[in-house]
Amino acid sequence: MKGILVAIALVSLATAAPVAQWLKHPTAGIPRTADGKPDLSAPVPRTPEGKPDLSGLWQPAAMLIGDLAANLPRGSVPFQPWAEKLYNDRRANNGRDDPTANCIVGGVPRSDAVPYPFKVLHMPGGLVVILYEAVHSYRQIFADGRPLPVDPNPSWFGYSVGRWDKDTLVVETTGFNDKGWLDNFGHPATERLRVIERFVRKDFGHMDILITIDDPGAYTKPWDVTLPLVLRPDTELLEYICNENNKYFEIIPKKTER
Amino acid sequence: MKTLRFVVVVLVMSTTASAQWLKYPTAGIPRTPDGKPDLSAPVPRSATGRPVLSGLWRPSPGIVGDIARGLKGGEVPFQPWAEALFKERRANNSRDDPTARCVVGGVPRSDFVGYPFKVLEPPGMVVIMYEAVHAYRQIFTDGRALPKDPNPNWFGYSVGRWDGDVLVVESSGFNDNVWLDNAGRPATEALKVTERFVRKNFGQMDIEITIDDPKAYTKPWSVTQQLVFQPDTELLEYICNENNKYFEIIPKQTER
Numbered sequence: 001m002k003g004i005l006v007a008i009a010l011v012s013l014a015t016a017a018p019v020a021q022w023l024k025h026p027t028a029g030i031p032r033t034a035d036g037k038p039d040l041s042a043p044v045p046r047t048p049e050g051k052p053d054l055s056g057l058w059q060p061a062a063m064l065i066g067d068l069a070a071n072l073p074r075g076s077v078p079f080q081p082w083a084e085k086l087y088n089d090r091r092a093n094n095g096r097d098d099p100t101a102n103c104i105v106g107g108v109p110r111s112d113a114v115p116y117p118f119k120v121l122h123m124p125g126g127l128v129v130i131l132y133e134a135v136h137s138y139r140q141i142f143a144d145g146r147p148l149p150v151d152p153n154p155s156w157f158g159y160s161v162g163r164w165d166k167d168t169l170v171v172e173t174t175g176f177n178d179k180g181w182l183d184n185f186g187h188p189a190t191e192r193l194r195v196i197e198r199f200v201r202k203d204f205g206h207m208d209i210l211i212t213i214d215d216p217g218a219y220t221k222p223w224d225v226t227l228p229l230v231l232r233p234d235t236e237l238l239e240y241i242c243n244e245n246n247k248y249f250e251i252i253p254k255k256t257e258r
Numbered sequence: 259m260k261t262l263r264f265v266v267v268v269l270v271m272s273t274t275a276s277a278q279w280l281k282y283p284t285a286g287i288p289r290t291p292d293g294k295p296d297l298s299a300p301v302p303r304s305a306t307g308r309p310v311l312s313g314l315w316r317p318s319p320g321i322v323g324d325i326a327r328g329l330k331g332g333e334v335p336f337q338p339w340a341e342a343l344f345k346e347r348r349a350n351n352s353r354d355d356p357t358a359r360c361v362v363g364g365v366p367r368s369d370f371v372g373y374p375f376k377v378l379e380p381p382g383m384v385v386i387m388y389e390a391v392h393a394y395r396q397i398f399t400d401g402r403a404l405p406k407d408p409n410p411n412w413f414g415y416s417v418g419r420w421d422g423d424v425l426v427v428e429s430s431g432f433n434d435n436v437w438l439d440n441a442g443r444p445a446t447e448a449l450k451v452t453e454r455f456v457r458k459n460f461g462q463m464d465i466e467i468t469i470d471d472p473k474a475y476t477k478p479w480s481v482t483q484q485l486v487f488q489p490d491t492e493l494l495e496y497i498c499n500e501n502n503k504y505f506e507i508i509p510k511q512t513e514r
Contacts, residue, residue: 102500103499121380129378155497241411243361
């Protein structure tokens with residue numbers, strides 16, 4: 001109970017903008033029902049090349065926000081012992097060392113599992129860009145046939161390449177630094193992290209990201225979760241500037257023995 | 259000496275090196291017979307005949323940091339309070355610069371920094387992804403009007419329309435914490451910025467910028483920022499909050 005409440009507090013604290021999107025503008029070119037409402041069950045839109053068009057403003061469904069393992073059977077994350085200890089420490093100390101408390105970007109897959117929408121831009125030529133409301137940052141996915149770099153500069157978002165497997169965009173990301181948290185709860189990762197995301201648009205209004213975490217430095221075997229997304233019509237990204245009036249360090253340390 | 263301090267401020271704000279070390283050939287750009295990018299090739303055009311603005315661009319070093327270095331027609335027409343505040347910021351090494359706390363630069367400041375940015379043109383929009391602070395900006399080109407009562411913010415709200423071969427972008431809805439440039443020229447919530455994006459050839463683009471803020475300036479004033487196309491490289495991940503040294507260094511140099 002305490003854990004859940006603290007987790008909710010953490011998620012709320014990391015929130016510089018409210019969850020409700022108050023910018024109202026009709027999204028152009030989306031299917032609508034006879035009464036003008038967005039038809040989220042319309043068929044998958046397609047690019048001129050015939051692939052599903054992943055573009056749109058998407059919001060993660062609530063269930064996996066904060067805890068990537070929320071839908072897995074309890075105890076089934078295949079931690080290495082040190083990673084489990086670190087995870088338990090982070091849960092016990094209210095995430096006080098969370099890098100995003102310093103307004104650093106969440107990274108992959110963490111930025112996809114936060115309570116803020118993100119806009120996918122599916123560009124001709126194979127570039128897919130994700131504009132995140134969270135921390136007002138972005139990520140590039142190169143689906144133009146290039147390989148992953150051999151010795152990338154370690155970074156928070158890593159380096160992402162994509163390829164199409166029939167109607168699924170399969171994105172492979174490596175090149176992470178060893179400071180990233182996989183989620184708000186603090187599942188650890190190392191520089192050996194490799195993330196596979198399979199973007200499956202199911203209809204106009206729904207997309208799943210099937211995520212595989214493969215990090216032999218922190219886990220004994222790869223593990224999988226599915227993150228459902230819902231399209232957000234007729235609204236827009238807000239400007240979330242984390243460094244403006246950030247209260248995290250005023251509140252969290254008081255609640256935690258150091 | 260002041261100039262030197264200003265250079266220090268700019269360097270301190272740099273968590274990544276200016277050189278881009280990611281090497282990957284940019285697809286679909288014109289090249290000379292020896293394979294080098296042909297930056298003097300003609301303006302690329304879309305299926306509808308309009309100039310394509312997409313690409314990785316870098317502000318030319320000429321007016322990085324100081325927007326008034328490109329000023330046409332003389333002095334900046336400050337209101338007295340704005341001039342006093344500007345001088346104070348110059349005198350105290352910009353110690354209250356919002357970007358020292360890793361807040362985004364805004365418009366037009368983000369176009370006047372020593373980092374590249376990528377322009378994308380998805381349907382109905384122009385998106386600018388800035389290397390600086392790893393932030394982005396959306397310009398809506400779908401015919402919508404500027405909002406009447408926007409939530410004040412750093413990048414404002416931007417709409418664009420085509421005037422012949424020129425993309426004309428109007429932005430308003432700024433907060434009053436914004437600095438127009440690293441040097442610290444002030445702005446208020448009355449700020450309106452007009453940017454005219456003029457692609458001159460494959461490798462060069464100008465942004466003609468008009469600052470219209472009657473609360474801080476006695477009349478609108480205009481500058482031109484020159485951009486150079488950056489082929490065969492990529493944006494780096496600039497995470498300002500990682501190891502930010504600004505407040506360790508600047509206050510020591512300044513009497514408080």
